[in-house]
Amino acid sequence: MPTSGSPGTAWPISQYVLKVHSRCDLACDHCYVYEHADQSWRGRPMVMDTRTVTAAAERIAEHAAQHRLRRVSVVLHGGEPLLLGPERMRQVLTVLRQRIAPVSRLDLRMQSNGVRLSEAYCDLFAEYDVQVGVSLDGDRAANDRHRRFANGASSHPQVLRGIELLRRPAYHRLFAGILCTVDLDNDPIAVYEALRAVRPPRLDLLLPHATWADPPYRPPGRATPYADWLLAVHGRWTADGRPMPIRLFDSLHATAAGGHSGSEWVGLDPADLVVIETDGTWEQVDSLKTAYDGAAATGLSVFTHTVDEVSRLPEIAVRQTGLAGLAAQCRACPVVTQCGGGLYAHRYRDGGGFDNPSAYCADLKELIVSLSARGGIEPASVTTPVDQNGTDLPDGLLDRIAAGRTDPGDVRFLAESQLAITRAMLVEVADGTPATGRTGWDALTWLDREAPDAVEVTLRHPYVRVWAVDALRQLGTDDAVADTHLSCVAAAAAVRARATVELDVPMRSGVLHLPSLGAVTVPEPVTGPAVLTLEPGSWRIRHAAGTTQVTFDGDLDATVPQVTGGRWQANRRLAFGGTTILFEDLDPHRDCHDWKAAGRLDASTLARWAEVLASAWLSIETDLPHQAAALRTGLRAVVPLVDDPAGTLRSSTARQAFASVGVALADAPATAMMIAHEFQHSVLGAVLDLCDLFTPSPALRLTVGWRADPRPVEGVLQGTYAHLAITEMWRQRASQESPGSLPRQRHEQYRTWTATAAESLLDCGALTPAGDRFVRRLAEALTP
Amino acid sequence: MIENQQVSMTERLSELRRRPLGEIPVARAVDVTRTVLRHREDAEGGVEVARFGSVA
Incomplete structure (x- = not known):
């Protein structure tokens, strides 16, 4: 059944703001922490001590494990987190990584004023993989309007110095972006130009915090000055070709197309975020401090209360309910799916709480309507319409796949x-690559004519598309760089074709990767351009640390090359179903799964994997007889994942890596289940590339038996389809067992879950005609 | 090269598969990639969705 959620539900919380220091070295007069209604900072410890950090990390890890959260984001915040000093910061990061990373992918971030950024800090953040966002309000005049030291001095030069550090090649990947608070007294174009000049990978433009009790400043006679200010920026940004993502505009774009906002400022996405203060108290989102004293308080602490207890609070729960959690006036508004009522804190009114539109209601509406009118928000239909009836697919394919009767021909069609999609992506990436970086593309197009089979084998490597999607996201932005990985793809194809070419290739930390083949590692960890000269049976790599020579006889897949000035690590293949599949523990783009990818495995672990995969195939053949042949035909790679320390099973499908599954080491029967489960996701993902089975409905959530939290439609569709295969496998295993046995219980459990979820999908109103047909076939297949 | 915008996704992909890489019009490639990525980024198992109101 569709649900809007209810208080009492333990919602999964994936984002945590850790107030590691409660003081700041700036005295910005617009700061919501110190200058607005809530003054609770005065009674807090200055610093979050190690005991509190540890307790917080354990609560987060406990919650992540219970809810099987695949990703957790922790934002170090303040005050100013850099006031901790590098040593204390290291202790905090160590505790967080040690406690949380084993159970969930930990996304560490920090929001800073940037004043104290140093090489020591940046080295530390590089070591612990911490993304750093910096607050900057524009040029010096704009920034000095509020962001000053207590003595009134400008912070602008120090902040720019910090940003310059983050822009160095060694630290560039740490730079998350810039956060700018809008001020009507600042010229919007001057602010935009100043921020663009520092080339942030992302820009956030935030409205100054205000409520109905403390309304936004509006010059006399101007009804929507904030909309006007933002529209001016949007106009210039659009004219410039959108050289960097601006989250507010991107969110409005996404919601206009029926997608998610990805932001708590607009749209109807759930806000699964809580704050931990320096004393270990749990708080709601800290922007509430602008509403009234104590507005963010929960009365709960990491020392005494779990995350589940926090997430059950009605004030947290209501933030997860999308449209249902908005005021009646908002629910009736024509732009509500884009606006979403604005930031929760901005809805506050004395005596009326938060059940109101935003204090910026007029501005938000004007912004959304004007962007639509000027074409600034493009609907999704700019692309060619996608099949919603399944009529463009080969005869019977949708029905066979839906019923769990996918055959090898179906998988070949999807492959x-x-x-073809990967080829399209390469064309677009190459088109956006500067001419100086196109030697790889020139070689690849030549090889595609002269040795198409070699190119085909290379492009079928699942993680070529993963890289291409990443590269596409960078295209057209100031942050884009010539993507030389295209040369690595071309080099791999050239090796397969035994061609003679010379390519400019990237060497990263002393490693040159050739997708689908392996990697050359040189003795020095050099990062930078190298020149790769390929001839049949011989390569020469000239790099910053010297020259590396690789020679081999015949087929590289079947020989061990001789390497001078380095070593060769070949891609591995393991037996599976009478053939071999790629066991990918090398490619740098494989680490895109929900769980962290394991590093290169030692020989004994590899041998265990070989045994497990060989046995897992036998289990699949026995327990999934109708689809075993399709799985053997389609599965291209297994990526080993880092084990769960508690021994919980782990598996994952990466959206862009077709027919590759991530799996943590387990026994053969469990591995068989995981491979079958993930392969279902992969097949359905490929179908969804070709055919719409549902219409995007960001606010819609459905309850399912296998998870506590309501899920979006695609998640339910994917889960239901994966469980169709698991139900079948348990049915086969149960057929030889007595009533009441574990396999019979499991079969009944999965069958019930899957059937109930299929009913929810059929009732939810979001399925297309093809989706309705797909789910009906699926449901029918549950009763063989 | 098929130019009719009403051709199916399957047909467009078939054409991309047959055509040499260097002869695929960029506009056709862009159309296919945007179609494929149309509403998938936030889906289950998709990329990060940062909901917090800061760049961090």
């Missing part, structure tokens, strides 16, 4: 489609 060909995926290959």
Whole structure:
């Protein structure tokens, strides 16, 4: 059944703001922490001590494990987190990584004023992989309007110095972006130009915090000055070709197309975020401090209360309910799916709480309507319409796949489609690559004419598309760089074709990767351009640390090359179903799964994997007889994942890596289940590339038996389809067992879950005609 | 090269598969990639969705 959620539900919380220092070295007069209604900072410890950090990390890890959260984001915040000093910061990061990373992918971030950024800090953040966002309000005049030291001095030069550090090649990947608070007295174009000049990978433009009790400043006679200010920026940004993402505009774009906002400022996405203060108290989102004293308080502490207890609080729960959690006036508004009522804190009114539109209601509406009118928000239909009836697919394919009767021909059709999509992505990436970086593309197009089979094998590597999607996201932004990985793809194809070419290639930390083949590691960890000269049976790599020579006889897949000035690590293949599949523990783009990818495995662990995969195939053949042949035909790679320390099973499908599954080491029967489960996701993902089975409905959530939290439609569709295969496998295993046995219980459990979820999907109103047909076939298949 | 915008996704992909890489019009490639990525980024198993109101 569709649900809007209810208080009492333990919602999964994936984002945590850790107030590691409660003081700041600036005295910005617009700061919501110190200058607004809530003054609770005065009674807090200055610093979050190690005991509190540890307790917080354990609560987060406990919650992540209970809810099987695949990703957790922790934002170090303040005050000013850099006031901790590098040593204390290291202690905090160590505790967080040690406690949380084993159970969930930990996304560490920090929001800073940037004043104290140093090489020591940046080295530390590089070591612990911490993304750093910096607050900057524009040029010096704009920034000095509020962001000053207590003595009134400008902070602008120090902040720019910090940003310059983050822009160095060694630290560039740490730079998350810039956060700018809008001020009507600042010229919007001057602010935009100043921020663009520092080339942030992302820009956030935030409205100054205000409520109905303390309304936004508006010059006399101007009804929507904030909309006007933002529209001016949007106009210049659009004219410039959108050289960097601006989250507010991107969110409005996404919601206009029926997608998610990805932001708590607009749209109807759930706000699964809580704050931990320096004393270990749990708080709601800290922007509430602008509403009234104590507005963010929960009365709960990390020392005494779990995250589940926090997430059950009605004030947290209501933030997860999308449209249902908005005021009646908002629910009736024509732009509500884009606006979403604005930031929760901005809805506050004395005596009326938060059940109101935003204090910026007029501005938000004007912004959304004007962007639509000027074409600034493009609907999704700019692309060619996608099949919603399934009529463009080969006869019977949708029905067979839906019923769990996917055959090898169906998988081959999907694989060909995926290959074509990868080719399209390469064309777009190459088109956006500066001419100086196109030697790889020139070689690849030549090889595609002269040795198409070699190119085809290379492009079928699942993680070529993963890289291409990343590269596409960078295209057209100031942050884009010539993507030389295209040369690595070309080099791999050239090796397969035994061609003679010379390519400019990237060497990263002393490693040159050739997708689908392996990697050359040189003795020095050099990062930078190298020149790769390929001839049949011989390569020469000239790099910053010297020259590396690789020679081999015949087929590289079947020989061990001789390497001078380095070593060769070949891609591994393991037996599976009478053939071999790629066991990918090397490619740098494989680490895109929900769980962290394991590093290169030692020989004994590899041998265990070989045994497990060989046995897992036998289990699949026995327990999934109708689809075993399709799985053997389609599965291209297994990526080993880092084990769960508690021994919980782990598996994952990466959206862009067709027919590759991530799995943590387990026994053969469990591995068989995980592979079958993930392969279902992969097949359905490929179908969704070709055919719409549902219409995007960001606010819609459905309850399912296998998870506590309501899920979006695609998640339920994916889960239901994966469980169709698991139900079948348990049915086969149960057929030889007595009533009441574990396999019989499991079969009944999965069958019930899957059937109930299919009913929810059929009732939810979001399925297309093809989706309705797909789910009906699926449901029918549950009763063989 | 098929130019009719009403051709199916399957047909467009078939054409991309047959055509040499260097002869695929960029506009056709862009159309396919945007179609494929149309509403998938936030889906289950997709990329990060940062909901917090800061760049961090």
